[in-house]
Amino acid sequence: DTEVTQTPKHLVMGMTNKKSLKCEQHMGHRAMYWYKQKAKKPPELMFVYSYEKLSINESVPSRFSPECPNSSLLNLHLHALQPEDSALYLCASSQEEQSNQPQHFGDGTRLSIL
Amino acid sequence: DQQVKQNSPSLSVQEGRISILNCDYTNSMFDYFLWYKKYPAEGPTFLISISSIKDKNEDGRFTVFLNKSAKHLSLHIVPSQPGDSAVYFCAARGNQFYFGTGTSLTVIP
Numbered sequence: 001d002t003e004v005t006q007t008p009k010h011l012v013m014g015m016t017n018k019k020s021l022k023c024e025q026h027m028g029h030r031a032m033y034w035y036k037q038k039a040k041k042p043p044e045l046m047f048v049y050s051y052e053k054l055s056i057n058e059s060v061p062s063r064f065s066p067e068c069p070n071s072s073l074l075n076l077h078l079h080a081l082q083p084e085d086s087a088l089y090l091c092a093s094s095q096e097e098q099s100n101q102p103q104h105f106g107d108g109t110r111l112s113i114l
Numbered sequence: 115d116q117q118v119k120q121n122s123p124s125l126s127v128q129e130g131r132i133s134i135l136n137c138d139y140t141n142s143m144f145d146y147f148l149w150y151k152k153y154p155a156e157g158p159t160f161l162i163s164i165s166s167i168k169d170k171n172e173d174g175r176f177t178v179f180l181n182k183s184a185k186h187l188s189l190h191i192v193p194s195q196p197g198d199s200a201v202y203f204c205a206a207r208g209n210q211f212y213f214g215t216g217t218s219l220t221v222i223p
Contacts, residue, residue: 004157042118042203042213043158056210090157100146100165103211105157 003027006091006106013081014114021076021109023091029104031055031097032074034066035090037108043090049074050097081113117141118206120214128222133191135217137204140185144206149178149189152201152216161202162189194221 004025013019023032031050035043048056049068057066063085065077074091088110092103119138127133135149145166150158164171164178164187171178177190187204201216 006157040123040215042116042215045210048210058210092157098207100163102148102160102163104160105150107155107157 004091004093004104004106006089006109008109009107010110010112012112012114013078015081015083017081018077018079020078021089021091021111023074023076023106024072025093025104026072027093027104028071029093029095030071031094032068033092033094033103034074034076035092037088037090047076048097055097078111081111083113086111086113115140116215117144117208118204118212118214120202120204120217122217123215124218124220126220126222127194129196130193133189133194133198133219133221135189135191135202135204135219137187137189137214138185139187139206139212141206141208141212142182142185144208144212146207147178147180147187148205148207148211149176150203150205150213151198152203158203191219194219196221196223 007022034046037043046060047066052068067075088108090108091106094103095101148163149161151161152158162176179188203216204214
């Protein structure tokens, strides 16, 4: 069983829709991450939150909006996405952003944009 | 430009034999290296890691070797089991984690 829970597992949305991806961890980790992964490519970092503050934004378009309501939750709000945004979105957490501790991943949300 | 590379997209090994997965990186400032295992429809699962101050770390059937001068990382699995069949990603930490493209390992019974 994964310790990082992502919902929903699958999401199909139109380009004008607004939806949110959710991620939850209860390991007491203080760093949380969003990654985007396309087929046969490595995960690409989108955002990092450290102690509930945005630490890294890898020049992600504003149609992706992250939110960290508390230390256990991480959301990714989606609006006006493009077909090329279809991908697997992975959430991860780690004890601290720069610690020698691994990231723990959720199972991802498979997003399809029509 | 890929800072972490796994040049073998796939590998097949007989059950009981050794599996060796390789990974190369370009940035000498990377200080922490990891291997993840991924089954279909699941997220990557942490397998084993190594700090740049070491050259070997062992955990049961899994051993990671680090050759800093060659900027090369390898994962040895011995003996290989059918349940080890999965995609293996290496990762390295600089200012963020950088991942390779993965190697699909098939262990043949």
